Amino acid sequence: MDTVAPAVLPASPDALAERLFAATLGAMDLFAVYLGDRLGYYRALFEDGPATSAELAGRTGTAERYTREWLEQQAVTGILTVDRADVPAADRRFSLPDGYEAVLVDPESPSTMTPAALLMAGCVTPLTQLVDAFRSGAGVPYEAYGVDLLDGQAGFTRPQFVHQLSQQWIPAMPDVHARLLSNPPARVADVGMGLGWSSIAIAKGYPDVLVDGFDLDAASVGAARANAETAGVADRVTFHHRDAGDRDLAGRYDLALAVECIHDMADPVSVLSAMRRLVGDEGVVMVVDEKVADQFTAPGDDIERFMYGFSILHCLPVGMADQPSVGTGTVMRQSTMRAYAEQAGFRGTEVLPVVHDTFRFYRLTG
Numbered sequence: 001m002d003t004v005a006p007a008v009l010p011a012s013p014d015a016l017a018e019r020l021f022a023a024t025l026g027a028m029d030l031f032a033v034y035l036g037d038r039l040g041y042y043r044a045l046f047e048d049g050p051a052t053s054a055e056l057a058g059r060t061g062t063a064e065r066y067t068r069e070w071l072e073q074q075a076v077t078g079i080l081t082v083d084r085a086d087v088p089a090a091d092r093r094f095s096l097p098d099g100y101e102a103v104l105v106d107p108e109s110p111s112t113m114t115p116a117a118l119l120m121a122g123c124v125t126p127l128t129q130l131v132d133a134f135r136s137g138a139g140v141p142y143e144a145y146g147v148d149l150l151d152g153q154a155g156f157t158r159p160q161f162v163h164q165l166s167q168q169w170i171p172a173m174p175d176v177h178a179r180l181l182s183n184p185p186a187r188v189a190d191v192g193m194g195l196g197w198s199s200i201a202i203a204k205g206y207p208d209v210l211v212d213g214f215d216l217d218a219a220s221v222g223a224a225r226a227n228a229e230t231a232g233v234a235d236r237v238t239f240h241h242r243d244a245g246d247r248d249l250a251g252r253y254d255l256a257l258a259v260e261c262i263h264d265m266a267d268p269v270s271v272l273s274a275m276r277r278l279v280g281d282e283g284v285v286m287v288v289d290e291k292v293a294d295q296f297t298a299p300g301d302d303i304e305r306f307m308y309g310f311s312i313l314h315c316l317p318v319g320m321a322d323q324p325s326v327g328t329g330t331v332m333r334q335s336t337m338r339a340y341a342e343q344a345g346f347r348g349t350e351v352l353p354v355v356h357d358t359f360r361f362y363r364l365t366g
């Protein structure tokens with residue numbers, strides 16, 4: 001994904017209106033993709049081939065009239081193709097173009113974009129609460145964002161865990177990679193693991209390793225346990241419904257990992273301190289978080305726009321739900337991360353040389 005583009009201020013009110021009209025069409029595309037994903041339309045077209053509206057409705061257990069409107073919308077917006085437009089509506093046959101399954105069907109594809117649709121739907125689930133939060137200064141609890149946010153977040157990171165975590169990210173620390181491949185079996189703590197795909201990827205990439213995942217969100221922990229069962233690694237991966245900042249967290253780990261969660265935490269320093277304690281003198285703490293610019297710049301590039309968008313809709317409000325809160329938000333700059341690490345007692349914060357569009361990789365030592 002080539003995400004870095006120079007942002008420009010629209011040259012005139014008309015240009016701004018055009019940009020927002022294009023954004024409206026984009027939002028409609030995303031929510032139509034949401035329906036296609038949740039209702040199984042794309043998967044049915046991919047697995048069983050082209051269909052009329054009645055056939056697709058039959059395959060997916062949906063209502064023909066709605067299915068027909070969705071199919072026509074998809075063809076008009078240029079995602080699906082239609083064999084003939086000049087026949088009665090009921091006779092039109094719609095197809096998923098070859099290769100589009102990588103974007104719309106395969107959850108482990110690096111090109112998958114259905115999680116973006118789920119994430120956006122999740123972000124606006126508590127919209128009224130969000131408006132109130134902006135007025136009152138209170139937070140919006142993680143649970144208020146519902147299952148779409150959980151699935152969207154997990155769907156966004158899952159392909160990266162499958163293809164990169166044990167192939168590139170951990171090997172960027174050769175000593176840790178070697179330890180995870182050696183005996184006695186290494187132990188990994190996966191903090192804020194959400195639906196657990198990072199823990200599962202580690203267990204698959206390192207066949208002897210034992211993983212403990214810790215997450216505050218009960219629904220995520222339940223789903224993560226089911227995912228580990230299905231993936232066949234539940235004997236080596238255990239998920240705990242716990243605050244990772246809990247002073248009573250016990251155990252000794254070779255690696256403590258936190259992916260895309262430190263910026264969401266009300267008290268990131270207590271969680272980093274707990275991770276430091278869990279790895280002791282021998283282990284390593286790795287934080288994977290957003291690759292934002294070092295300074296505020298406006299207009300910003302696409303990555304800054306993407307991160308600020310999530311920050312106002314989700315990350316800052318969830319980070320404010322528990323008080324007192326440092327109120328980090330998605331845009332956690334390097335200097336902020338380094339300050340948190342220092343306050344947690346780490347002596348060194350190294351940025352690892354992993355090439356990635358949106359993540360930065362920190363190894364904390366000391």
Ligand SMILES: C[S@@+](CC[C@H](N)C(=O)[O-])C[C@H]1O[C@@H](n2cnc3c(N)ncnc32)[C@H](O)[C@@H]1O
Nearest residue numbers: 157192193194214215216217243244259260261
């Ligand atoms: C944005 S999600 C990231 C999930 C997962 N690591 C991923 O990359 O897909 C942030 C997660 O951090 C968890 N979290 C936030 N504060 C936490 C805390 N103090 N202890 C444990 N988990 C926490 C949330 O419940 C949520 O599952």
